[in-house]
Amino acid sequence: MGKKKETITIYDVAREAGVSMATVSRVVNGNPNVKPVTRKKVLETIRRLGYRPNAVARGLASKKTTTVGVVIPDISSAFYAELTRGIEDIANMYHYNIILCNSDLKKNKELQLIDALLEKQVDGLLFMGGEVTEEHREVFAGASVPVVLAATHDEERPYVTIDQVKAAKDATSILIKEGNQRIGLIGGPLTDAIMGQPRYQGYREALEESGIGFEEELVRLGNYRYQSGLDAMQELLALPEPPTAVFAVNDEMAVGAIHAVQDAGKKVPEDVSVIGFDNIPLASQVRPRLSTVAVPMYDIGAVAMRLLTKYMNDETIEDNQVVLEYRIELADSTRLKNEGEE
Amino acid sequence: MGKKKETITIYDVAREAGVSMATVSRVVNGNPNVKPVTRKKVLETIRRLGYRPNAVARGLASKKTTTVGVVIPDISSAFYAELTRGIEDIANMYHYNIILCNSDLKKNKELQLIDALLEKQVDGLLFMGGEVTEEHREVFAGASVPVVLAATHDEERPYVTIDQVKAAKDATSILIKEGNQRIGLIGGPLTDAIMGQPRYQGYREALEESGIGFEEELVRLGNYRYQSGLDAMQELLALPEPPTAVFAVNDEMAVGAIHAVQDAGKKVPEDVSVIGFDNIPLASQVRPRLSTVAVPMYDIGAVAMRLLTKYMNDETIEDNQVVLEYRIELADSTRLKNEGEE
DNA sequence: CTGTTAGCGCATTCAG
DNA sequence: CTGAATGCGCTAACAG
Numbered sequence: 001m002g003k004k005k006e007t008i009t010i011y012d013v014a015r016e017a018g019v020s021m022a023t024v025s026r027v028v029n030g031n032p033n034v035k036p037v038t039r040k041k042v043l044e045t046i047r048r049l050g051y052r053p054n055a056v057a058r059g060l061a062s063k064k065t066t067t068v069g070v071v072i073p074d075i076s077s078a079f080y081a082e083l084t085r086g087i088e089d090i091a092n093m094y095h096y097n098i099i100l101c102n103s104d105l106k107k108n109k110e111l112q113l114i115d116a117l118l119e120k121q122v123d124g125l126l127f128m129g130g131e132v133t134e135e136h137r138e139v140f141a142g143a144s145v146p147v148v149l150a151a152t153h154d155e156e157r158p159y160v161t162i163d164q165v166k167a168a169k170d171a172t173s174i175l176i177k178e179g180n181q182r183i184g185l186i187g188g189p190l191t192d193a194i195m196g197q198p199r200y201q202g203y204r205e206a207l208e209e210s211g212i213g214f215e216e217e218l219v220r221l222g223n224y225r226y227q228s229g230l231d232a233m234q235e236l237l238a239l240p241e242p243p244t245a246v247f248a249v250n251d252e253m254a255v256g257a258i259h260a261v262q263d264a265g266k267k268v269p270e271d272v273s274v275i276g277f278d279n280i281p282l283a284s285q286v287r288p289r290l291s292t293v294a295v296p297m298y299d300i301g302a303v304a305m306r307l308l309t310k311y312m313n314d315e316t317i318e319d320n321q322v323v324l325e326y327r328i329e330l331a332d333s334t335r336l337k338n339e340g341e342e
Numbered sequence: 343m344g345k346k347k348e349t350i351t352i353y354d355v356a357r358e359a360g361v362s363m364a365t366v367s368r369v370v371n372g373n374p375n376v377k378p379v380t381r382k383k384v385l386e387t388i389r390r391l392g393y394r395p396n397a398v399a400r401g402l403a404s405k406k407t408t409t410v411g412v413v414i415p416d417i418s419s420a421f422y423a424e425l426t427r428g429i430e431d432i433a434n435m436y437h438y439n440i441i442l443c444n445s446d447l448k449k450n451k452e453l454q455l456i457d458a459l460l461e462k463q464v465d466g467l468l469f470m471g472g473e474v475t476e477e478h479r480e481v482f483a484g485a486s487v488p489v490v491l492a493a494t495h496d497e498e499r500p501y502v503t504i505d506q507v508k509a510a511k512d513a514t515s516i517l518i519k520e521g522n523q524r525i526g527l528i529g530g531p532l533t534d535a536i537m538g539q540p541r542y543q544g545y546r547e548a549l550e551e552s553g554i555g556f557e558e559e560l561v562r563l564g565n566y567r568y569q570s571g572l573d574a575m576q577e578l579l580a581l582p583e584p585p586t587a588v589f590a591v592n593d594e595m596a597v598g599a600i601h602a603v604q605d606a607g608k609k610v611p612e613d614v615s616v617i618g619f620d621n622i623p624l625a626s627q628v629r630p631r632l633s634t635v636a637v638p639m640y641d642i643g644a645v646a647m648r649l650l651t652k653y654m655n656d657e658t659i660e661d662n663q664v665v666l667e668y669r670i671e672l673a674d675s676t677r678l679k680n681e682g683e684e
Numbered sequence: 685c686t687g688t689t690a691g692c693g694c695a696t697t698c699a700g
Numbered sequence: 701c702t703g704a705a706t707g708c709g710c711t712a713a714c715a716g
């Protein structure tokens with residue numbers, strides 16, 4: 001494996017076919033300015049020699065690599081995996097490949113990855129991640145290729161995302177409409193400007209505007225993982241006056257919360273309603289099925305990638321900061337059903 | 343966004359620093375044969391000019407791209423997402439980037455993707471997918487770079503995987519040890535030579551060797567998804583003499599099966615034991631927690647990538663066909679506990 | 685320790 | 701419609 005066949009180049013094809021490199025280049029690139037007869041002849045010797053164009057050489061000569069860089073927090077997360085699928089499908093459709101990098105939300109790693117991607121001369125960059133800091137802005141501004149943010153937001157850049165605050169507010173409102181007076185929050189880190197902060201804010205605004213009011217004691221912060229949701233719920237249940245409903249800012253924690261309730265011998269949604277966020281497959285693979293904010297993960301990726309292709313092809317862009325719609329998906333972990341649509 | 347700064351090259355740096363291109367190239371590549379003083383001088387003007395090496399040009403000149411191609415069925419599947427994370431982590435550790443492509447298990451798409459990846463001059467290829475056909479073998483053999491299979495198997499190629507048949511047999515044996523006489527199978531397509539077929543075979547062998555015997559009527563085939571597992575289980579429960587235990591060949595279907603049992607008013611594992619396969623996060627995020635075959639997904643990816651780096655660096659390779667160990671993870675969907683370890 | 689010289693394989697003017 | 705010439709930005713001998 002890995003034998004070094006003598007590499008056969010465009011020059012070899014030209015010689016064998018009795019034409020010039022330029023002509024071979026033309027047929028390879030589908031340039032119409034080639035007489036059908038010679039095209040056929042070239043195509044035939046290409047096949048005969050088993051010629052395979054070298055995209056690196058082409059990239060150097062044409063200054064286009066038909067490759068885009070994708071920086072993502074963690075591909076093993078259901079949320080980002082689905083988003084990435086949307087990206088890759090559209091990329092593939094437009095004949096781009098994606099170089100995928102996991103950042104684990106670490107700023108320095110993000111910065112370093114972006115740099116490496118730019119060195120590789122990607123034609124564009126799709127960035128998903130934590131906060132866009134001043135340093136990010138500098139790197140983006142210094143890039144000579146377009147950068148689009150997905151599931152992230154920064155006024156200086158094109159982006160595709162949803163209205164996190166509003167969605168969190170809507171989710172909380174469902175619980176309010178159910179008549180709950182004590183509504184808990186299982187949040188993410190408030191230092192997380194992308195999800196943690198805005199979803200917390202939406203929760204808080206909903207409670208304050210409803211007159212129920214915000215209570216610090218009903219708030220627990222987790223790390224978005226199942227176990228942390230379970231732990232948080234246990235704490236909330238141990239309160240002198242436990243909540244009768246809980247908004248968990250992502251589905252994994254919400255499911256953890258459901259199980260904590262069940263472990264305590266209580267029922268969801270009869271004793272405690274639970275609503276999640278994201279609508280990853282897990283949401284519909286547990287019992288009771290989880291009510292949640294359905295984020296169009298695939299579409300965020302797909303639309304972001306499509307936007308990026310527009311930049312790369314210098315198409316005219318009508319809207320470069322896209323806020324996608326979400327739905328509130330009411331299943332069996334809340335008492336309210338079939339309403340409260342977006 | 344996308345302004346074209348005048349690109350600054352190694353030549354500019356050389357001129358500004360008063361040295362030759364070669365020297366600049368040396369410091370950029372960490373070649374020790376440079377006097378510290380000149381190194382410092384070069385480094386300084388690199389910073390001053392904001393020089394960024396062009397990896398495409400480097401790739402053309404050096405015939406190395408430090409990029410590997412990864413062909414995967416579907417990144418949005420929990421199984422492959424985790425596997426990919428293992429790949430990317432090791433790739434990153436060895437300073438490689440990965441170009442990720444989804445094949446949806448379609449042979450023609452796989453072949454086409456492999457070809458595109460080779461055009462891009464990847465230094466190696468990691469292939470995950472369905473069956474390795476004769477056509478695959480030809481393409482792999484024609485590649486001038488190493489190819490490693492992950493979670494797939496073909497005697498002609500290096501690979502990293504687990505023993506699917508044995509694992510399926512072990513899983514089934516658990517159910518036999520529990521004393522079940524009627525043990526159902528929720529399998530994958532038998533045309534799937536990678537998972538569907540061997541897991542079916544393991545199930546069958548276990549039953550036949552135990553003396554219980556194989557019964558066609560206890561077998562249902564799904565498509566690895568939750569709903570198909572649920573449907574399959576409903577059919578099994580409708581049998582005149584329904585099974586008291588079921589082996590589902592992946593976790594999603596197993597969870598679907600659990601819910602079908604519960605929907606029928608029966609309990610898991612009291613009325614029906616269920617064991618799954620893979621051990622994706624879902625397995626421990628449902629109640630009862632799913633007993634399952636714990637496949638080291640991350641490790642398969644990581645080891646495969648490491649093996650690939652060995653090929654790419656011409657390291658000596660002791661073992662190029664690696665069969666990783668799995669565990670049987672007994673949780674709450676089976677009656678047997680804490681035993682049956684690998 | 686440093687500079688010179690050739691390409692790497694291809695796209696792209698510019699002629700014809 | 702086709703060919704010749706040039707260079708993309710860099711690495712890699714080879715000298716010195």
